[in-house]
Amino acid sequence: MIQTILDALSYGGLYGLAALGIGLVFGVMRLVNFAHGELIAIGAYLLIVTIDLGLPISISIAVTGTAILALLMEFSVFKRLRLAEPSVLLIASFGVSVFLQRLYEVIFGALPLSGQIAPWMTGVIEFGDTTITRGSLVTIGLALVLLGGMWFFIEKTTLGLQIRAASSDFQTARLLGVRSNRVIGAAFVFSGVLAAAVAFVLVTQRGSVDPLFGVNITILALVGTVIGGLGSLQGAALGGFAVGTTISLLNSFLGNYRIYTYTWLFILVIIVLLVRPGGLISNKAVKERV
Amino acid sequence: MSLLNVEDLQAGYGKVQVLFNGHIKVEPGELVGIVGPNGAGKSTFLGAIAGAVKASHGTIEFGGESIRSKNPEDIVRLGLALVPEGRAIFTDLTVNENLRLGLTGRREKSGAQKAIEEVIDLFPVLITHRNHQAGLLSGGQQQQLAIARALVSEPKLLMLDEPSLGLSPTVIQDVFGVLNRIQDQGTAIIVVEQRAHLVMSIAARTLVIREGHVRATLLREDAQDEARLAAAYFGTGEDLE
Numbered sequence: 315m316i317q318t319i320l321d322a323l324s325y326g327g328l329y330g331l332a333a334l335g336i337g338l339v340f341g342v343m344r345l346v347n348f349a350h351g352e353l354i355a356i357g358a359y360l361l362i363v364t365i366d367l368g369l370p371i372s373i374s375i376a377v378t379g380t381a382i383l384a385l386l387m388e389f390s391v392f393k394r395l396r397l398a399e400p401s402v403l404l405i406a407s408f409g410v411s412v413f414l415q416r417l418y419e420v421i422f423g424a425l426p427l428s429g430q431i432a433p434w435m436t437g438v439i440e441f442g443d444t445t446i447t448r449g450s451l452v453t454i455g456l457a458l459v460l461l462g463g464m465w466f467f468i469e470k471t472t473l474g475l476q477i478r479a480a481s482s483d484f485q486t487a488r489l490l491g492v493r494s495n496r497v498i499g500a501a502f503v504f505s506g507v508l509a510a511a512v513a514f515v516l517v518t519q520r521g522s523v524d525p526l527f528g529v530n531i532t533i534l535a536l537v538g539t540v541i542g543g544l545g546s547l548q549g550a551a552l553g554g555f556a557v558g559t560t561i562s563l564l565n566s567f568l569g570n571y572r573i574y575t576y577t578w579l580f581i582l583v584i585i586v587l588l589v590r591p592g593g594l595i596s597n598k599a600v601k602e603r604v
Numbered sequence: 605m606s607l608l609n610v611e612d613l614q615a616g617y618g619k620v621q622v623l624f625n626g627h628i629k630v631e632p633g634e635l636v637g638i639v640g641p642n643g644a645g646k647s648t649f650l651g652a653i654a655g656a657v658k659a660s661h662g663t664i665e666f667g668g669e670s671i672r673s674k675n676p677e678d679i680v681r682l683g684l685a686l687v688p689e690g691r692a693i694f695t696d697l698t699v700n701e702n703l704r705l706g707l708t709g710r711r712e713k714s715g716a717q718k719a720i721e722e723v724i725d726l727f728p729v730l731i732t733h734r735n736h737q738a739g740l741l742s743g744g745q746q747q748q749l750a751i752a753r754a755l756v757s758e759p760k761l762l763m764l765d766e767p768s769l770g771l772s773p774t775v776i777q778d779v780f781g782v783l784n785r786i787q788d789q790g791t792a793i794i795v796v797e798q799r800a801h802l803v804m805s806i807a808a809r810t811l812v813i814r815e816g817h818v819r820a821t822l823l824r825e826d827a828q829d830e831a832r833l834a835a836a837y838f839g840t841g842e843d844l845e
Binding site for chain 1 (some may be wrong): 629654656657675676677680685686688692695696697698701704705706708709710738754
């Protein structure tokens with residue numbers, strides 16, 4: 315039972331990190347970035363190909379490389395589409411996603427690339443009759459540190475305040491002097507850092523990476539940002555956490571019927587959206603007043 | 605040299621041109637009104653000056669410097685602040701956070717906290733709500749917050765787009781009373797309004813915009829001349845420029 319709860323929390327933390335990465339970029343650009351999956355994939359590739367240099371160096375390279383790729387996406391494609399309709403941005407992100415998948419095939423091959431990143435994470439710790447996996451504990455710890463760090467950055471720093479303002483009303487934020495390139499660039503960099511963290515956990519669990527490595531978690535994290543409340547950073551993290559936790563619990567409780575996990579997940583998602591179309595965090599206290 | 609000098613300004617949204625001939629001069633410390641019916645191009649005029657709407661033609665000089673091709677975030681740093689129509693406060697942030705955002709556009713980074721305290725003195729109603737969510741304020745309080753937020757950047761020119769929109773008559777009097785005090789402190793002001801009498805009561809001169817053109821300039825005493833006012837506002841008779 316304890317392991318089930320820890321698994322649920324670790325899944326929730328993982329999906330929360332992925333959803334927050336997507337939510338950050340959506341907030342400042344109204345861009346649903348499908349290419350976030352390819353940021354996760356490059357993080358995993360970089361971890362595997364550099365692991366011989368030692369874990370700390372490998373993680374540093376993965377985080378830096380993923381953040382740089384996120385910035386490159388912004389400068390090479392999305393910056394040129396600032397004034398475009400959201401649908402154009404969406405299609406552009408599909409384009410970037412497919413382009414990067416093919417590029418990974420050319421560079422790393424179409425077959426999965428294997429490697430052991432942190433084998434100590436696959437072991438178990440015993441507490442009396444209870445055994446829990448180290449991976450769950452590390453994932454929960456990593457999620458707590460990163461989500462806590464992001465909360466501090468967003469809530470307590472000037473740049474975080476500017477990102478919140480830009481997420482709420484970009485044009486007004488600019489009229490007050492908020493530099494658009496700076497907040498959008500920061501959002502992409504943090505999105506890349508969070509993608510690298512997700513890559514670390516996933517590649518440790520799976521032991522291999524392929525060009526479609528980040529697609530599945532990105533789609534589910536997108537669902538999380540929607541049910542959390544699009545445009546709300548806390549909502550994105552909460553929505554992602556809810557999706558991850560639900561998947562893990564459904565997997566446990568459905569047992570041999572776990573092939574229906576996603577069926578039940580999306581039934582629950584539809585119910586949530588029917589009850590709260592604005593997402594879990596929609597501020598009812600704030601109304602138009604005269 | 606005028607603080608703001610705009611000539612032959614044209615602006616719009618995509619292929620739709622809204623402003624065909626915008627021009628205005630504002631001297632330091634002056635309060636100028638702009639009136640006109642719905643859809644006349646008043647908000648587009650202010651938006652183009654502040655860099656929020658792309659101008660396709662014309663000149664905009666602020667403090668002798670051309671600002672037509674500058675971004676809004678650069679223009680506010682030169683000392684030109686816009687309070688947009690509908691207040692545009694960040695309802696999910698606190699009053700204090702909204703004011704802190706106003707500091708972003710300050711030219712002088714020192715004295716930021718003092719600037720907030722001075723502005724709060726001007727709008728004492730905000731004191732008790734500093735840590736409250738801005739969306740919970742009344743409409744009048746939100747309007748005062750929007751003006752206060754623009755003032756903490758210590759602008760040389762403050763532009764307000766329909767500050768009376770959606771407010772009760774007594775609250776409107778409060779808001780417009782503060783504008784006189786802001787002007788007394790040396791800040792030039794442009795106020796856009798649909799209510800001609802309201803803005804003409806505080807402005808030395810008022811421009812009338814109709815169908816994207818500046819059609820007339822009225823003086824304070826013209827507010828008593830209903831026929832002249834109606835002619836300028838609704839376009840009956842000749843333009844009065």
